[in-house]
Amino acid sequence: MNSNAPHSATLGADIRALRKARGLTLSEIATRLDRSVGWLSQVERDMSEPSISDLRQIAECLGVPMSMLFAHSAAPAEEQGYVVRxxxxxxxxxxxxxxxxxxxxxxxxxxxxxxxxxxxxxxxxxxxxxxxxxxxxxxxxxxxxxxxxxxxxxxxxxxxxxxxxxxxxxxxxxxxxxxxxxxxxxxxx
Structure with missing residues (x-):
């Protein structure tokens, strides 16, 4: 993942958690996005950076506002996953x-x-x-x-x-x- 990316490493984990909470498979979401399962798997593991258009489509598939996927703030590394200021x-x-x-x-x-x-x-x-x-x-x-x-x-x-x-x-x-x-x-x- 690009170190200058605007997202923290939690973007992929959040997408995976939302997908699973809705009972959707990688294959179902990938089909809706017209993308490969491999690409979506890489996004969920923070190994691939989705474009703005991809994020818009992912948010729509998951029924969440795009801001939910967009608004990852850059917390200090030692606080990520533990503290929200x-x-x-x-x-x-x-x-x-x-x-x-x-x-x-x-x-x-x-x-x-x-x-x-x-x-x-x-x-x-x-x-x-x-x-x-x-x-x-x-x-x-x-x-x-x-x-x-x-x-x-x-x-x-x-x-x-x-x-x-x-x-x-x-x-x-x-x-x-x-x-x-x-x-x-x-x-x-």
């Missing part, structure tokens, strides 16, 4: 619904991911989610209205909640941002 979190998603998310986990190679979520005032999820995950959230500040499996709750600082393979929806109809830490298994970003 506050100013070096990887942004996730577009923020269109008023939700700003940052990855707290060093990468996506664990059985779970930790996410810092900020729900902007007067924002709401446009389409309810129903993912094959188990999620636990802990509210740091603000209030959030949740509907989980048809039940409605309002949570605030110090409260926690769990979503287990159920449809859910969030809204922050309040005047202050709501901040939560989420643990999601398996990783979805």
């Amino acid at each position: 506050a100013g070096a979190r990887r942004p996730m998603g577009s923020g269109e619904e008023g939700l700003i998310e940052e990855l707290l986990s060093p990468d996506l190679t664990d059985d779970f991911e930790m996410v810092h979520s900020t729900f902007q005032p007067r924002s709401r999820m446009q389409t309810p989610a129903d993912r094959p995950t188990q999620e636990v959230g802990y509210m740091i500040s603000g209030r959030l209205d949740l509907t989980i499996g048809g039940r409605s709750f309002t949570v605030g600082p110090g409260d926690s909640f769990r979503i287990k393979h159920e449809p859910y929806h969030w809204a922050n109809p309040y005047d202050e941002p709501a901040v939560a830490i989420w643990v999601i298994a398996p990783p979805v970003y």
Whole structure:
């Protein structure tokens, strides 16, 4: 891998983890990308550098925003895979619904991911989610209205909640941002 590359060595590992979390084989993704299995295997092992177009297609196949694959920051070598500095979190998603998310986990190679979520005032999820995950959230500040499996709750600082393979929806109809830490298994970003 080119030492001047904008990606850390975790790009390939993250692609592999996301692919496996979605139950996809190398062959299935390679076919969708119109690439060889060998090329994709080299990308996952950080032996080959995907182009911007390749990254766009890989993100689309994995159902993640391209920023997720693009935003590997250059942490000092001794910290990579161990420490994520506050100013070096990887942004996730577009923020269109008023939700700003940052990855707290060093990468996506664990059985779970930790996410810092900020729900902007007067924002709401446009389409309810129903993912094959188990999620636990802990509210740091603000209030959030949740509907989980048809039940409605309002949570605030110090409260926690769990979503287990159920449809859910969030809204922050309040005047202050709501901040939560989420643990999601398996990783979805």
